[in-house]
Structure formats: structure tokens, C-alpha cells
Amino acid sequence: MQVIMFLFLMTLGALAQDGVRPGFFEGELLEREGTASEGTLTVREQDNKVYRCSFDSKTYIEHSRHPASAMLLKAGDHLLLLAERNPGNSKCYIRALRVMEAPAKAEPRPSQRVPMRKAPRATTSYALESLFPRGNLTFAGVVVRRSPERIILRTRSGEEQSILLREDTRFLGSGLPVNADDLPLNSWVFVRAGRNFDNEVEAFQVVWGEILQPK
Numbered sequence: 001m002q003v004i005m006f007l008f009l010m011t012l013g014a015l016a017q018d019g020v021r022p023g024f025f026e027g028e029l030l031e032r033e034g035t036a037s038e039g040t041l042t043v044r045e046q047d048n049k050v051y052r053c054s055f056d057s058k059t060y061i062e063h064s065r066h067p068a069s070a071m072l073l074k075a076g077d078h079l080l081l082l083a084e085r086n087p088g089n090s091k092c093y094i095r096a097l098r099v100m101e102a103p104a105k106a107e108p109r110p111s112q113r114v115p116m117r118k119a120p121r122a123t124t125s126y127a128l129e130s131l132f133p134r135g136n137l138t139f140a141g142v143v144v145r146r147s148p149e150r151i152i153l154r155t156r157s158g159e160e161q162s163i164l165l166r167e168d169t170r171f172l173g174s175g176l177p178v179n180a181d182d183l184p185l186n187s188w189v190f191v192r193a194g195r196n197f198d199n200e201v202e203a204f205q206v207v208w209g210e211i212l213q214p215k
Contacts, residue, residue, distance in 0.1 A: 028043065029043055054094065055070060078100040079098070080097065138191065143185055149164065151163050171183060188208065190206075
């Protein structure tokens with residue numbers, strides 16, 4: 001049995017990717033190595049990709065809505081992580097993580113037929129986002145075109161800026177959360193964004209309202 005477990009861990013280590021999984025992502029903790037102040041976590045994302053990311057004493061860890069030690073993390077925990085590139089070695093580094101509560105699974109009755117449905121995409125923790133705002137780019141302009149995949153802004157300089165919309169892009173109209181369909185054309189918006197691995201600009205937050213109208 002010990003030999004089988006050793007071979008499993010060796011295989012897991014070989015398959016794990018040290019590359020950066022950008023921004024927020026959710027996954028199941030497979031293995032924790034190291035101490036409370038330094039170590040690595042091996043996490044399997046929802047699409048079954050496995051990442052090995054490091055943490056240290058500066059990593060913010062939250063368990064049951066309170067700051068916690070890495071020693072409380074255990075295999076099987078469902079985690080929400082904020083990952084970035086470690087400036088020292090360009091590998092995956094965990095800036096913050098939260099242990100998520102496992103959703104309760106209701107057992108369907110034998111007579112019930114369970115329809116096939118796409119699993120909903122996990123939403124970003126607003127608590128973590130307030131501590132670590134996503135995106136290092138900002139844009140302001142008038143929405144001249146939009147589609148479910150992107151919006152086109154005309155900035156004050158007259159240039160057009162194309163911005164991709166993510167599944168978790170947040171939309172705020174006059175300070176209130178709204179849907180993407182509520183974004184009106186010819187409205188002045190403020191966009192917090194960043195670049196993805198394809199070097200395309202993608203929006204994390206789109207805000208509009210009277211307070212944003214240019215003077």
C-alpha cells in the first residue's frame with residue numbers, strides 16, 4: 001500500500017504544472033507540503049488541470065471567514081485562490097486563498113429525472129477582491145458597440161478600444177450590481193481591466209452612472 005501511495009505522489013508531482021494560473025481560480029487541494037510559513041500547495045482546478053503553487057508568510061489565508069494558518073489546510077479542501085507570478089522564479093505564487101464551504105448535495109428521488117446542465121461558474125469572492133483588486137489597467141470612454149463577448153469604447157482621444165468580457169466581469173450601474181444586458185450604448189463607462197495570456201485586454205469591472213459623466 002505504501003508503495004502504491006508513493007508511486008501516486010510521484011506521478012502527481014510529475015503532472016503538476018508550476019506555471020502560473022492567472023488571477024482567481026477554484027480547485028481541490030490535493031497535497032500540502034512545507035510549514036506554516038512556507039511551502040507548496042498542489043491544487044486540481046475544475047477542468048482537472050493540476051497546479052503546484054508556493055505560499056509564504058505573506059500569503060493571506062482565510063478559513064471560516066477568519067485569518068488562518070496554512071497548517072489547517074488539508075487534502076480535499078475546496079479553495080478559492082488568487083495566484084500570480086513569483087518575481088523571484090516566475091513560478092506560481094499564492095497571494096491569497098480562502099477555504100470554501102463544500103456545497104450540500106441533495107439526493108434526488110428515484111422517480112425524479114435530473115436534467116443535464118452546465119455547472120455554474122464560481123463567482124469571485126468580493127472580500128478577496130476588495131483586498132486585492134483585479135486588473136492593473138483602467139479605461140474610460142463611451143460604449144459605441146457591444147456584444148456578449150466584448151465592448152468597444154471610444155476614448156477622449158477619439159481612439160477605439162476593444163475590451164473582452166469575462167464570465168465573471170462585474171457590472172455596476174449607478175453603484176448597484178446589474179447584468180451585462182443593462183449596459184446602455186453611448187454611455188460613459190469606467191473599466192478596470194488586465195491582459196490575459198493572449199495579451200488581450202479583458203474587463204474585470206465595468207462601472208457607469210451619472211457620477212461618471214465627463215465634465
